[in-house]
Amino acid sequence: MTKETITFPKDFLWGAASAAYQVEGAYDRDGKGPSIWDVFAKIPGKTKNGTNGDIAVDHYDRYLEDVDLMQKLGMKAYRFSVAWSRILPAGEGAVNEAGIAFYARLIKALKDRGIEPILTLYHWDLPQALQDKYGGWESRQTIDAFIQYCRVLFTRFGKDVRYWVTFNEQNVFTGLGYRWASHPPNVTDIKRMYAANHVVNLANAAAINLFHELVPTGQIGPSFGYGEVYPATSDPADVLAALNANEFNNAWWLDIYCRGHYPVRIFRLLTQMGIAPTVTDADTALLTSAQPDFLGINYYHGGTVARPTVAETDTTAEKTFAAIDPYMMAADHDQDSPEHYLFTSVENPHLQKTEFGWEIDPVGFRVALRSVYEKYQLPIIVTENGLGAYDQLTPTGEIHDPYRITYLRDHLVQLYGALQDGVPVLGYCAWSFTDLLSWLNGYAKRYGFIYVNRDDTSEKTLTRIPKDSFYWYQNVIRSNGATLTEQ
Numbered sequence: 001m002t003k004e005t006i007t008f009p010k011d012f013l014w015g016a017a018s019a020a021y022q023v024e025g026a027y028d029r030d031g032k033g034p035s036i037w038d039v040f041a042k043i044p045g046k047t048k049n050g051t052n053g054d055i056a057v058d059h060y061d062r063y064l065e066d067v068d069l070m071q072k073l074g075m076k077a078y079r080f081s082v083a084w085s086r087i088l089p090a091g092e093g094a095v096n097e098a099g100i101a102f103y104a105r106l107i108k109a110l111k112d113r114g115i116e117p118i119l120t121l122y123h124w125d126l127p128q129a130l131q132d133k134y135g136g137w138e139s140r141q142t143i144d145a146f147i148q149y150c151r152v153l154f155t156r157f158g159k160d161v162r163y164w165v166t167f168n169e170q171n172v173f174t175g176l177g178y179r180w181a182s183h184p185p186n187v188t189d190i191k192r193m194y195a196a197n198h199v200v201n202l203a204n205a206a207a208i209n210l211f212h213e214l215v216p217t218g219q220i221g222p223s224f225g226y227g228e229v230y231p232a233t234s235d236p237a238d239v240l241a242a243l244n245a246n247e248f249n250n251a252w253w254l255d256i257y258c259r260g261h262y263p264v265r266i267f268r269l270l271t272q273m274g275i276a277p278t279v280t281d282a283d284t285a286l287l288t289s290a291q292p293d294f295l296g297i298n299y300y301h302g303g304t305v306a307r308p309t310v311a312e313t314d315t316t317a318e319k320t321f322a323a324i325d326p327y328m329m330a331a332d333h334d335q336d337s338p339e340h341y342l343f344t345s346v347e348n349p350h351l352q353k354t355e356f357g358w359e360i361d362p363v364g365f366r367v368a369l370r371s372v373y374e375k376y377q378l379p380i381i382v383t384e385n386g387l388g389a390y391d392q393l394t395p396t397g398e399i400h401d402p403y404r405i406t407y408l409r410d411h412l413v414q415l416y417g418a419l420q421d422g423v424p425v426l427g428y429c430a431w432s433f434t435d436l437l438s439w440l441n442g443y444a445k446r447y448g449f450i451y452v453n454r455d456d457t458s459e460k461t462l463t464r465i466p467k468d469s470f471y472w473y474q475n476v477i478r479s480n481g482a483t484l485t486e487q
């Protein structure tokens with residue numbers, strides 16, 4: 001039997017991605033205000049080897065060289081984020097024209113080369129001034145500031161940029177920032193996490209509504225960090241646990257984005273635990289009024305779960321939290337965690353892992369695309385997917401990364417499968433274009449098609465060197481996917 005030739009849709013957005021704090025550097029130049037990452041990364045012990053984005057990979061000064069390399073790669077789309085505090089140094093109030101000018105130059109350079117800009121409004125770098133003044137996302141005043149920022153960008157760039165992303169991985173930055181204190185604002189309080197997350201939901205909805213008013217020709221949606229959760233076995237208790245985990249990890253955000261309400265099972269549990277967000281009627285009206293045009297999906301891996309460690313016999317609303325679980329007094333250090341009552345995470349014996357311990361699951365990518373589309377019926381842009389690895393520069397100045405080629409090829413073949421299944425996937429942005437700063441893993445965890453000659457301790461030369469995967473992706477794009485058939 002001959003293999004079918006892979007052909008992607010003719011206008012498929014072959015792309016790659018980045019985020020401002022991870023690439024730009026120039027953290028205090030040309031009027032930029034500090035962001036919460038500028039401050040947090042300097043707290044001793046918070047980042048790998050004390051790395052930060054002060055210089056990053058100096059994309060701010062080298063953006064033209066980078067955009068030329070994008071053109072050489074053949075990219076049809078480039079996803080980047082805008083640093084809010086470049087535009088509004090205090091998060092609100094006066095506009096910094098030098099900040100606007102930088103992104104205007106970048107967008108023009110992309111469009112001149114036929115590359116579609118995909119602009120992310122918020123990739124985690126809240127202006128520090130808003131954290132100091134209002135308490136950041138714990139205050140609804142931050143929504144007003146965000147809307148002012150959005151209005152500036154929609155007005156200035158609405159005619160040049162067609163695709164817009166509101167929030168990058170809201171699930172990740174709220175969890176790491178407010179529950180685990182490994183991102184700013186360095187908090188460990190799950191109730192505050194759910195409250196802040198709710199405020200972000202409102203900001204997302206308000207931004208989408210404003211966009212539809214000001215940029216009727218464009219498209220906007222959030223980028224969500226999605227991972228399908230599998231049951232460990234066919235034991236119905238494990239299947240129920242996987243349903244719980246998918247609602248807890250995925251639907252908690254996607255249902256809000258697309259339907260305007262939280263999944264009932266999870267909301268009930270959080271209410272019983274006293275950690276649910278307060279949702280007013282006006283909030284529900286706003287949340288249900290805003291519809292994204294597409295969903296951005298960032299896919300790295302999912303998870304596998306078994307039944308929770310506690311029995312769930314009765315979870316009626318009138319029961320107190322203590323009454324949900326007769327074993328609550330058991331010596332379980334996680335008994336304050338909602339997960340404790342929903343599922344237990346287990347290893348998946350079928351999956352290999354990356355050097356950094358992330359499962360590699362290309363079929364799960366297809367499952368994810370199928371599930372998300374069936375549930376929410378919106379077109380999808382894959383806004384991130386890629387492999388972090390310890391790449392080595394050879395003495396002759398090359399980077400051989402066959403593992404990345406295998407990873408990306410396997411995921412693209414599954415993406416093609418999802419397209420064949422009928423899922424409207426508009427584009428694929430590999431993470432990342434150049435090597436960049438990993439928030440918590442410094443400069444050693446590399447994702448790019450282009451090696452950047454720097455490490456955790458020195459900026460070295462910051463020279464850009466295309467890796468083997470660059471030439472491989474160039475062929476994939478040039479052939480519109482056909483070369484994937486041969487491999």
Ligand code: BG6
Nearest residue numbers: 019168169172388438439440445
């Ligand atoms: C996503 C983020 O969570 O994953 C990116 O949107 C991030 O900003 C990427 O860099 C990879 O994560 P990490 O921790 O490996 O750098």
